Amino acid sequence: MSRIDAQLAFLNEADKLKTVLRGTTLCDGSRRENSGEHSWHIALYAMVMAEHAVRPVNIDRVIKMLLIHDIVEIDAGDNPIHGDHDPADQDRIEQAAAARIFGLLPDDQAAAFRLLWDEFEAAETDDAIFAKSIDRVQPVIANLESGGGTWPEYKVTAAQLQARVGVKVEKGAPAIWSALKTRIDAWFAKHAPHHD
Amino acid sequence: MSRIDAQLAFLNEADKLKTVLRGTTLCDGSRRENSGEHSWHIALYAMVMAEHAVRPVNIDRVIKMLLIHDIVEIDAGDNPIHGDHDPADQDRIEQAAAARIFGLLPDDQAAAFRLLWDEFEAAETDDAIFAKSIDRVQPVIANLESGGGTWPEYKVTAAQLQARVGVKVEKGAPAIWSALKTRIDAWFAKHAPHHD
Numbered sequence: 001m002s003r004i005d006a007q008l009a010f011l012n013e014a015d016k017l018k019t020v021l022r023g024t025t026l027c028d029g030s031r032r033e034n035s036g037e038h039s040w041h042i043a044l045y046a047m048v049m050a051e052h053a054v055r056p057v058n059i060d061r062v063i064k065m066l067l068i069h070d071i072v073e074i075d076a077g078d079n080p081i082h083g084d085h086d087p088a089d090q091d092r093i094e095q096a097a098a099a100r101i102f103g104l105l106p107d108d109q110a111a112a113f114r115l116l117w118d119e120f121e122a123a124e125t126d127d128a129i130f131a132k133s134i135d136r137v138q139p140v141i142a143n144l145e146s147g148g149g150t151w152p153e154y155k156v157t158a159a160q161l162q163a164r165v166g167v168k169v170e171k172g173a174p175a176i177w178s179a180l181k182t183r184i185d186a187w188f189a190k191h192a193p194h195h196d
Numbered sequence: 197m198s199r200i201d202a203q204l205a206f207l208n209e210a211d212k213l214k215t216v217l218r219g220t221t222l223c224d225g226s227r228r229e230n231s232g233e234h235s236w237h238i239a240l241y242a243m244v245m246a247e248h249a250v251r252p253v254n255i256d257r258v259i260k261m262l263l264i265h266d267i268v269e270i271d272a273g274d275n276p277i278h279g280d281h282d283p284a285d286q287d288r289i290e291q292a293a294a295a296r297i298f299g300l301l302p303d304d305q306a307a308a309f310r311l312l313w314d315e316f317e318a319a320e321t322d323d324a325i326f327a328k329s330i331d332r333v334q335p336v337i338a339n340l341e342s343g344g345g346t347w348p349e350y351k352v353t354a355a356q357l358q359a360r361v362g363v364k365v366e367k368g369a370p371a372i373w374s375a376l377k378t379r380i381d382a383w384f385a386k387h388a389p390h391h392d
Binding site for chain 1: 198200201203204206207208210211212213214215222223224226229230232233235236237239240241243244245248256259260263264301305337338341371372375
């Protein structure tokens, strides 16, 4: 197989990410968001919000990381952060998905893409920590914009949101979480005062 | 308004790109593609296909260009390349859209994003020429994958495809067009032999 044919096989497989539906809706609440358009939106988020990274990042690497971060969902599906999937199962399925899907690329690119995805998943480098913050914060904003979004469906409490999302956003982009805190607190004060 | 508030206003407005439908379908033909997921896919295309640029490009700039290239469609809509819109009208509407939407950002970012979009539109620099090639070639591949896609609907001939799309892809990424030519010729030979 020629190099271009292998690259096209990967890009055509990636097309399927547009059919993976996420827990979150669009900002207007009209429908569930898919993981393809989500990946675009958070790459744009990173481009706009780079200055708020808690430590300096290589924003070009962050953007590339975000473009590929969800591709494993083609095989593994999206697991909403407030859902009840088994993390060990999920990890095994995603590792196999990464091997299969990145493996469609020519060997050198397969290795490079896999390294970048592994780095994102490990969330240890400054680039990956910031990328994870951005990935976590966009659904919160979609929920706020759509009047609570999927929080009622998943019966999310303010404490759960802080533990599952807030802590991770604060680790990479504290200024963004701080800017949202007033709106988040107001929503939970109004909608779930006795829940927790 | 704080800097983060202005950035979030832009990012929330950008969310609407997920509701702008394009002429092309997904590779599986199941539904029309939207401009948000299209923007993700072609940024990924650029990341994978950078080596096929006819002249060396700064791929990080190309990716950023592609992430924002369609944002004006929030106001202007998508105009399929094989459609019959008036280019002068379209240009006026898109210029106003760029002023409004990029204008939501803090001034320094509004200016930088606008410059990048202007560069893409002008299609004169090596980065913009390659970005345009990638933007043009992805719908062709979606059409090939979905058995002709929207070509029959728009009554596209092989000569029209070459003039409207092939010439532009060849300008920035001739190797990609060349790799597709056999499949394109085979489709038109089978489906539209006497049309043109």
